[in-house]
Amino acid sequence: MNNDSERLSRVRMIADYQFGKGTGKELFPDGSTFQLSRTKRVRQVLYSGKRIATARAKDGFFTLSIEGASIVHRLLPGKKLRVVVSDDAAPFVEAGKTAFAKHVIEIDPELRAGEEVLITDKKDRLLATGQLLLSPSEVLALDTGAAVDVRVGTASKREE
Structure with a gap:
């Protein structure tokens, strides 16, 4: 996996599983960017230069920034x-x-x-x-x- 559209699809899937169906697309809109680890795994997901979420190394689930939390709060x-x-x-x-x-x-x-x-x-x-x-x-x-x-x-x- 090396292109951003594949990464975006993957992080949206994880978010849908973790926070509920449909949250992935809202949490990580088109144009989201990624900060990768040395092993090319997604570490952080950013939108407009702001961190939305960070992937936990132990399980791949997300920890939310306040921006990310407010999106999830609005949706759920x-x-x-x-x-x-x-x-x-x-x-x-x-x-x-x-x-x-x-x-x-x-x-x-x-x-x-x-x-x-x-x-x-x-x-x-x-x-x-x-x-x-x-x-x-x-x-x-x-x-x-x-x-x-x-x-x-x-x-x-x-x-x-």
């Missing part, structure tokens, strides 16, 4: 891929701090530990993106410990 209905945190935790999560289990008030029950998630407030305002550390049932059952390892918050993005 209701509570899909969402971890909803309480109002008192929202400013900290938005600043890029860890989301703790005791602050989670709602969570998509279909999520699995290790998945990329969107963290929102009660009004479904995107606060951050990160990796879920526990299963949804564990998150809701526990009063201590980290629930989501926040990768980047929307507030930390605004300060750049």
Whole structure:
């Protein structure tokens, strides 16, 4: 595989699998560019010079930038891929701090530990993106410990 149209098709397929059917084309529009590893694997997907997603070396799934997360947030209905945190935790999560289990008030029950998630407030305002550390049932059952390892918050993005 060496041309960009094949790469684009491949990253769209992975995104459709990871985030839901139809998200690949929206997340990675025509004109997306790629940053490759030394072994010519896709490492980052960029659009208009901005990083949309990075491929994880261990499994090929994507971690999202705030730009990528906002696209997925806009596309997915209701509570899909969402971890909803309480109002008192929202400013900290938005600043890029860890989301703790005791602050989670709602969570998509279909999520699995290790998945990329969107963290929102009660009004479904995107606060951050990160990796879920526990299963949804564990998150809701526990009063201590980290629930989501926040990768980047929307507030930390605004300060750049």
